[in-house]
Amino acid sequence: MAEHFDVIVVGAGLSGIGAACHLEARCPGKTFVILEGREAIGGTWDLFRYPGVRSDSDMYTLGYSFKPWKDRKAIADGPSILEYIRETARERAIESKIRFGCRVKRATWSSDRAAWTVEVERGPSKELVHFTCNFLHMCSGYYDYEKGYTPDLRGTDRFEGRIVHPQFWTEDVDHRGKRVVVIGSGATAVTLVPELAKEAAHVVMLQRSPTYVVSMPSQDVIARWLHERLPAQVAHDITRWKNVALGMFFYQLARRRPEGVKRRLVDLVREHLGPGYDVDAHFKPRYNPWDQRVCVVPDGDLFEAVKSGKASVVTDHIETFIETGLRLASGEELEADLVVMATGLRLLFLGGVELEVDGRRVEPTKLLSYKGVMFSDVPNLACAFGYTNASWTLKADLVSEYVCRLLNHMDAIGARRCMPRRDAAEVEELPLINFSSGYVQRAIGAFPKQGSKKPWKVNQNYLADIAALRFGEVDDGTMEFVGTN
Structure with a gap:
C-alpha cells in the first residue's frame, strides 16, 4: 500500500529543505516527507561542480531567514552553500524525512479522497512506487537537471579537443595549461572565466552580445561589523533587510531611468579596465538593465583576469568549429584545447512532473499563477518559484510560510481542499517571467501564465509579496475551500 503523508515536498535543495523547516516549526502536527530524485541533499548546489561555482546573490538574502549566514564571504562558493544547506537539515533533524533516489514522475488528484497519488521511480532499477498526500509542495526548481541547453553549432565532430557543458562538469576535465574558450556571457560564464584563468594558458569568453556585469565586494563590511556587536540572528536580519532595500532600489532605478543606469554600469566597467579597453564592444549591452539578469562578479575578478592578460573577451558569432x-x-x-558551452539552462515546469486532476490531464499553458504560489483550478498544490531580480530564497521562504498558513487555516475551518478558482472576470494573460534572456524565451511558452492584476499577477517585489503572503487574507474570495465531500 502507498505510504500516506499530510504533505509531500518534492526536492531536497535550498527550497525543499527550507520548506521542511517551516513545516516543522509552523505545522508541528503535520506528517511530511521529502522526495529527492538524486542521492544527495543540495539540489543545484550539489549538482553543479564546475570550477568556481558560486552564488550570484549575497548569502544574507540567498540564505534562510531563520538561519544566519556566518561565513565571512557574502558572495559564497558552491561548496560553502552546500554545507549550509546540509547543516540546516542536520540541525533541524530534516535528514530522516528525506527519501533519496525517488524521482517523481506523475501526480494525480482525487476529489473524492481529497488526496494526491504521487508516482515515483525509485533507485537505479526505477522501481515504480506510490505515495499519497493531502498537499503537494513542489520545490524542484525550474530547470532540467538531465540536460542543459546546447545550441546546434556546425563542425563539432571535427574539433580535436574536448567540449563540455558546465552543468555536467566532471573531475577528469583538465584545463591546466590549456587554451580554453568559454562560449557564453551569463552568470556561469563570468564565474568560470576568472577561475579557469588561474591555471589555463589562456581563456577566451566568446559571446554573441554583451551582458551587464557589476563588481561587488565578496565580503559585506557592514555585515561583519554588525556580527561582531550583535546577536547572530539580529545582525543577519538587519543585513538581510539592508540588502533587500538596496536591491529593490537598484532595480526600481534601473526600470525608471534605464539610460542613466546603463551609462553608469558601463562607466564602472571602464573604470576597472581602463580607457584603452573597448568597453562599448564587449560590455555595453543593447538591452536595458534588468531586461535580463545583471551578472555579479566578486571583487571584480573577471575584470582582473582580463587586465592581467590571462583572459580576454571576444564578441562575435560562431561560423563553425x-x-x-x-x-x-x-x-x-x-x-582551443577545451571548449566550455556555458550556453544556458533548459527550463522545465515542475521538474517535468505530469499532473492530473480527477482524470483530466493538466495542461501547464492553460494555468494562471495565483500569487506566484499556486495555480488556477489545481487543488492543494504549491510551487516554490523564486525571484528573477533578487535572491531565490526570499520568495521561497515566503511561499513556505504561506503554505503553512494555508494548511493551518484549512485545519481551523475543517476544509480538505483549497483551490484558486479563476472567475469569469477578464484578466489579460501575460508570460510568467518577463525576461528577454534566451533561456527564458526558449521555454516560457510551455509554462503557465500570470495575470494582469491581483491575485493572478506575479510580484517581482519582496515587500508586495510580504503583504500578500505573510499578512494577506488566506480566504480572499478567490481561494475556494471545500470540506468533507
Whole structure:
C-alpha cells in the first residue's frame, strides 16, 4: 500500500529543505516527507561542480531567514552553500524525512479522497512506487537537471579537443595549461572565466552580445561589523533587510531611468579596465538593465583576469568549429584545447512532473499563477518559484510560510481542499517571467501564465509579496475551500 503523508515536498535543495523547516516549526502536527530524485541533499548546489561555482546573490538574502549566514564571504562558493544547506537539515533533524533516489514522475488528484497519488521511480532499477498526500509542495526548481541547453553549432565532430557543458562538469576535465574558450556571457560564464584563468594558458569568453556585469565586494563590511556587536540572528536580519532595500532600489532605478543606469554600469566597467579597453564592444549591452539578469562578479575578478592578460573577451558569432578551435563570422579563428558551452539552462515546469486532476490531464499553458504560489483550478498544490531580480530564497521562504498558513487555516475551518478558482472576470494573460534572456524565451511558452492584476499577477517585489503572503487574507474570495465531500 502507498505510504500516506499530510504533505509531500518534492526536492531536497535550498527550497525543499527550507520548506521542511517551516513545516516543522509552523505545522508541528503535520506528517511530511521529502522526495529527492538524486542521492544527495543540495539540489543545484550539489549538482553543479564546475570550477568556481558560486552564488550570484549575497548569502544574507540567498540564505534562510531563520538561519544566519556566518561565513565571512557574502558572495559564497558552491561548496560553502552546500554545507549550509546540509547543516540546516542536520540541525533541524530534516535528514530522516528525506527519501533519496525517488524521482517523481506523475501526480494525480482525487476529489473524492481529497488526496494526491504521487508516482515515483525509485533507485537505479526505477522501481515504480506510490505515495499519497493531502498537499503537494513542489520545490524542484525550474530547470532540467538531465540536460542543459546546447545550441546546434556546425563542425563539432571535427574539433580535436574536448567540449563540455558546465552543468555536467566532471573531475577528469583538465584545463591546466590549456587554451580554453568559454562560449557564453551569463552568470556561469563570468564565474568560470576568472577561475579557469588561474591555471589555463589562456581563456577566451566568446559571446554573441554583451551582458551587464557589476563588481561587488565578496565580503559585506557592514555585515561583519554588525556580527561582531550583535546577536547572530539580529545582525543577519538587519543585513538581510539592508540588502533587500538596496536591491529593490537598484532595480526600481534601473526600470525608471534605464539610460542613466546603463551609462553608469558601463562607466564602472571602464573604470576597472581602463580607457584603452573597448568597453562599448564587449560590455555595453543593447538591452536595458534588468531586461535580463545583471551578472555579479566578486571583487571584480573577471575584470582582473582580463587586465592581467590571462583572459580576454571576444564578441562575435560562431561560423563553425574547426579541428583546432573555432572560426568566427568575422573570419577570426580561436585556437582551443577545451571548449566550455556555458550556453544556458533548459527550463522545465515542475521538474517535468505530469499532473492530473480527477482524470483530466493538466495542461501547464492553460494555468494562471495565483500569487506566484499556486495555480488556477489545481487543488492543494504549491510551487516554490523564486525571484528573477533578487535572491531565490526570499520568495521561497515566503511561499513556505504561506503554505503553512494555508494548511493551518484549512485545519481551523475543517476544509480538505483549497483551490484558486479563476472567475469569469477578464484578466489579460501575460508570460510568467518577463525576461528577454534566451533561456527564458526558449521555454516560457510551455509554462503557465500570470495575470494582469491581483491575485493572478506575479510580484517581482519582496515587500508586495510580504503583504500578500505573510499578512494577506488566506480566504480572499478567490481561494475556494471545500470540506468533507
